[in-house]
Amino acid sequence: MAKLNQIIAVEKGVKSKAQQELTGAHRDLAKPVLLSGISRTYQPKDEEGEQLPPESTRVQLQAESVLRSTAAALTRLFDVTATKDWANCEARADVTVDGRVVVSDVPVSYLLFLEKQLTELHAFIRSLPVLDASESWNLDASTDSWKTExxxxxxxxxxxxxxxxxxxxxxxxxxxxxxxxxxxxxxxxxVKFSGALPARRVNEILERVEKTQQAVKFAREEANGAEVTDRRVGDAVLGYLLGP
Structure with a gap:
């Protein structure tokens, strides 16, 4: 039985091949000369008339045949994509940081969302203002900010x-x-006041974000390693659309 990550790995190639088939079929069917044929024979008016050889051009492309080959290529794409999407609904994993389950039973689609958001959050945390290290700061409860002596x-x-x-x-x-x-x-x-953050606080948050990023990647790999059930959708859809 295939695994989800294997299906994901082949999906791009299957999609590319199906697109090439569809583009080629569209291009060929737009050439009337490939679809046209002719057969002509000549008979002189009397026995003394000039004899001319017959002329013929064969049909080089059958639209029905193009439909069959296109359906075959698209059927594979429909099946691979269906297998992936159905599996994505079922494949789940826990996000675990330092032995603690932060989020449990997370579907792959949400793990991908988390990865993107954590990347953006990491960049945001790195840009946070930090207190001037050349000063000695103390938290002032009355102003909810940091101040110097x-x-x-x-x-x-x-x-x-x-x-x-x-x-x-x-x-x-x-x-x-x-x-x-x-x-x-x-x-x-x-007395100087500041609303910035201590470097220690920023570094602590960065460390948590980075650990969670790793945990989400591990969870995605675990979920993508789940076994999948092949879905046969292409025949049903394309059989109805392009069938006799």
Missing amino acids: PVRTIRTKKVPRNHVKAEATEKHPAQVEVYYEDVPVGYWTT
Whole structure:
């Protein structure tokens, strides 16, 4: 008895062959010359008339024959696809992570859905904002965010000062140079807040997602290893559609 993964493996080839058969049949039937034949004989009006050989062209393509060959190719496709789809309804497996069954008795179609969603979720988690590692953060319950310890810094103000380079004399005024001095005028106390996540939290979620991705793949392989029952649908459908 075949297994579901074997049916899936051959389905693509069967589909490709059926498509080629159908395309070829459509192309050939569109050529009237292949479907046409003729037979002509010549008889002169009297015995002294010119004798001409008969002419004939045979029919090269029988539409009924094309229908039979097309039906045969499509029957195989109908049967393989039916076998796969019926089996997909019955093939199931548990998604187990670290010995814990996260979802039980999951059909193949949903396992495929999970695989796609987990890939997208993994990319989303990797893009999450992470707290600046150069700061020390603590969770603040009042704001439901992370905050740093207060940091006190001095606020300064530039105050002009005069530097006398040369004292005034009877002949020359004093030479004075103006410069600015930073003078402390107050203090800033700064606390930073952030809504980002600790790197540890992001890494934990990523690890869970990756483990679940592996579990879903294992479950799909297990489900696809189930034995299948051959379904004979093609004869019934095509026999009705293209039969005599």
